[in-house]
Amino acid sequence: MATTSYKCPSCGAGIHYKPAYKKFKCDFCLSEYDEVELSNQRENIDETHAHEHTHEHTHEHRVDEDMGVLNSYHCKSCGAEVVTDETTTATFCYYCHNPVIISNRLKGEFLPNKIIPFKIDNKRAKETFLNWVGRKKFVPDDFTSQSQLEKITGIYLPYWWVDYKADVDYVGEGRSIRVWRAGGREYTETKQYEIVRKGEIDINNVTELAFTKINKDLLNGIGPYDESEAIPFSKPYLSGFFAEQYDIGREKIEPTIEEQVNRYYKYLINESIQGYNNVKNIRNLIDLDVKSWNYTLLPAWILTYSYNGKTYVFAVNGQNGRSYGELPLSRKRMTSAFGMIFSVVFIVLLLGGMFIW
Numbered sequence: 001m002a003t004t005s006y007k008c009p010s011c012g013a014g015i016h017y018k019p020a021y022k023k024f025k026c027d028f029c030l031s032e033y034d035e036v037e038l039s040n041q042r043e044n045i046d047e048t049h050a051h052e053h054t055h056e057h058t059h060e061h062r063v064d065e066d067m068g069v070l071n072s073y074h075c076k077s078c079g080a081e082v083v084t085d086e087t088t089t090a091t092f093c094y095y096c097h098n099p100v101i102i103s104n105r106l107k108g109e110f111l112p113n114k115i116i117p118f119k120i121d122n123k124r125a126k127e128t129f130l131n132w133v134g135r136k137k138f139v140p141d142d143f144t145s146q147s148q149l150e151k152i153t154g155i156y157l158p159y160w161w162v163d164y165k166a167d168v169d170y171v172g173e174g175r176s177i178r179v180w181r182a183g184g185r186e187y188t189e190t191k192q193y194e195i196v197r198k199g200e201i202d203i204n205n206v207t208e209l210a211f212t213k214i215n216k217d218l219l220n221g222i223g224p225y226d227e228s229e230a231i232p233f234s235k236p237y238l239s240g241f242f243a244e245q246y247d248i249g250r251e252k253i254e255p256t257i258e259e260q261v262n263r264y265y266k267y268l269i270n271e272s273i274q275g276y277n278n279v280k281n282i283r284n285l286i287d288l289d290v291k292s293w294n295y296t297l298l299p300a301w302i303l304t305y306s307y308n309g310k311t312y313v314f315a316v317n318g319q320n321g322r323s324y325g326e327l328p329l330s331r332k333r334m335t336s337a338f339g340m341i342f343s344v345v346f347i348v349l350l351l352g353g354m355f356i357w
């Protein structure tokens with residue numbers, strides 16, 4: 001399988017993207033590089049690789065045809081055989097911890113158009129988690145342990161981002177009713193209005209998660225992302241993080257996205273015709289045109305915790321630090337505090353989950 005590992009141009013160690021510096025920084029010799037310097041270097045590495053390992057290419061070819069089955073690669077740093085999930089595009093070697101990008105999964109229809117690079121680093125993600133747990137009682141003892149904190153993972157998740165042009169043709173009938181009394185009689189005045197909303201509107205950045213392996217509600221809880229900071233996709237940003245490939249294709253997601261657009265359109269129309277006692281829709285047509293369809297990678301920190309057979313997840317938006325999670329409650333600790341057993345129901349309100357743009 002074709003892979004890319006970004007190396008420190010000075011000392012050759014594996015190099016990571018550091019959100020706090022907005023640069024790539026080598027942990028060993030402390031040299032710093034920007035994305036352009038590393039992108040240039042990448043071509044050199046790939047070429048050397050091609051010349052040195054010609055025998056591997058026949059092997060690679062076979063792997064390409066058979067990609068669903070064989071999900072492993074050889075780490076270029078230590079030579080170990082590393083197994084990955086079939087959707088993983090950026091990971092680390094289990095043995096030497098060098099970051100690795102699985103480049104042949106970032107091609108063709110799987111080449112992302114856009115990316116929002118991480119701005120929140122590992123340290124801030126951990127602080128966010130600890131603040132969130134705060135002084136909450138009844139969480140299991142090891143919930144905030146160092147080994148638990150080490151599990152927090154920076155991951156680029158695949159999203160579809162769609163921009164639409166919509167032709168709107170709305171006609172409605174609005175009524176305002178006024179009732180008053182004078183001289184012992186009741187008067188009613190009804191004014192009738194024709195409401196016309198016609199024209200072209202842009203509905204941009206309609207977002208849907210393109211990945212089945214993580215709970216969508218959880219990610220809605222950390223949305224929205226600020227799309228103005230998205231940049232054209234560039235592979236070096238993946239170095240030092242995990243990344244996943246989409247597993248929900250465009251055809252499959254299109255109805256969900258259009259449903260979002262229709263919901264938003266209804267909301268827009270309702271917002272624009274306030275002030276009547278009642279409104280009757282006479283004509284309500286919307287004609288949608290896709291302006292651009294983007295495969296985007298968005299950054300998130302994810303921490304999972306397994307407790308009493310259930311997995312709890314905590315997530316931090318890798319761009320703005322917004323967080324969301326479920327708290328495991330230790331029954332043992334609750335029982336000892338109250339001397340009785342509770343059944344706890346959590347009602348979670350998702351903010352910003354409906355319209356994410």
Ligand SMILES: [Zn+2]
Pocket residue numbers: 008009010011012013026027028029030031
């Ligand atoms: Zn170095």
Ligand SMILES: [Zn+2]
Pocket residue numbers: 075076077078079080093094095096097098
């Ligand atoms: Zn290795």
